[in-house]
Amino acid sequence: MKINQLLHKIPHGAVVTTAWLASHGVTSDQARKLASAGWLQRVGHGAYCQSGESLGWESAIFALQTSNDTELPSLWPGGQTALALQGFVHYLPMGERTTHLYGNEAARLPRWVSDAEWAGQMVLHSEKGLPAQLPGSFTDYAPAGRAFSLRVSTPERAILEWIAVTSNELLFSSELVDTFDGLNTLRPRRLQALLEGCRSVRTKRAFMVLARHARHAWYGRLELGQLDFGKGKRQLCQSGKLDREFHVTVPEAFLYAD
Template identity: 75%
Template sequence: MKINQLWQQIPHGAIVTTAWLTAHGVSADQARKLASSGWLQRVGHGAYSRAGDPLSWESVVFALQSSGESESPSLWPGGQTALALQGFAHYLPLGSGTTHLFGVSATRLPGWLKDADWAGRIAFHTDGSLPASLAGSFERVEPSGKTFALTISTPERAILEWVAVTPNELLFSSELVDTFDGLNTLRPRRLQALLEGCRSIRTKRAFLVLARHAGHAWYRRLALDRLDLGRGKRQLCQGGKLDREFQVTVPETFTDAH
């Protein structure tokens, strides 16, 4: 392949793996030669970018997603990161804070990522309570300022992921509560499918308490009788009150008495 053709095929700011390069007609040996001659920049073992391109955590996700073979991603931006990419979490500015990536249990982040200061702080979650195979889990989004798209969690999945990985003491923080207040466009049918497929009783009960408190129209369209919410009482905060509907101890202002 001619160098200028390869240059056009690698998206600006993306990282590509040797598997990607091989699929595009460039052998591992050719890639090493292109790197030594200054056309490609070696990012880490088996990973390259166009020389001089700015890199970010999105570059990493592109590399890991584009080298996969299955339709369903093994790693994806989720939780508050996915919500921020879609404009829901206005108080979580992109490019700062922590990037939350989710993946199936067998997924491993590349070793070279540890030394990649340009990627920022990354939290990797392998919570298995929301199978990646659930319908309505993912959509394609082109991050602002990028020329490539990533597969990320839909808003409906992302808010469930955020609840799932949040410790009890932060479940009723202003970050989550304010986010719920802004989620007035969630699709109840998609939420229903995700809630029915969610394996965590704690995540489902906490989500429903927060959703009921936000009071959006989509909450009233959920078929709660079709959800497995387990048995017995659960405690989600210290010194709270028992919510009779969902049998969880929560701050008093979040109970069904309000």
């Protein structure tokens, strides 16, 4: 392949792996030679970008999502990161921004990603009872100033992911509760499918309590009778009271009122 053709195929601002290069007719040896000649820049073991590119965490995710042939991504931006990207989280916790990634049990971050200062801090969570193949899980997100898009969690999936990895102590924090107040445009059909496929009873019960408290119109359109909430009582709050509808201990302000 001619050098100009290759450089034209690498999206602006993206990192590509040797697997991606091989799929475009460039061997590892050729990639090393292109890097030595200054056409490519090596950013880590098996990872390259065009020389002189400004990189960010999105650049790394592009490389990871395009390094396999599967239709579903092996890892993806989810939880509060996906909600923030789509305009649903209007403030972030104090301190360094963290990119929250989710993936299947086998997903790992390569060392070149973990070591890359330009990628910032990343945390990889397991899917926590939310299989990636559930309908309505992903949407495309095009980062500003980049010539590529990423697969990220839909808002409906992202809020469930965030709940799944949040400790009981923080479930009813202002960060989550305030975010719920802004989720008035969630799609009930998509939520229904995700909730029916979710295997975490804790995630489903906590979501329901928070959603009911937010009083959005879509909550009334969920078919609760189709959902498996498990059996027995669960404690989501140390000094709370029992919610009679979902059988969880919650702060008194979140109780179901007859």
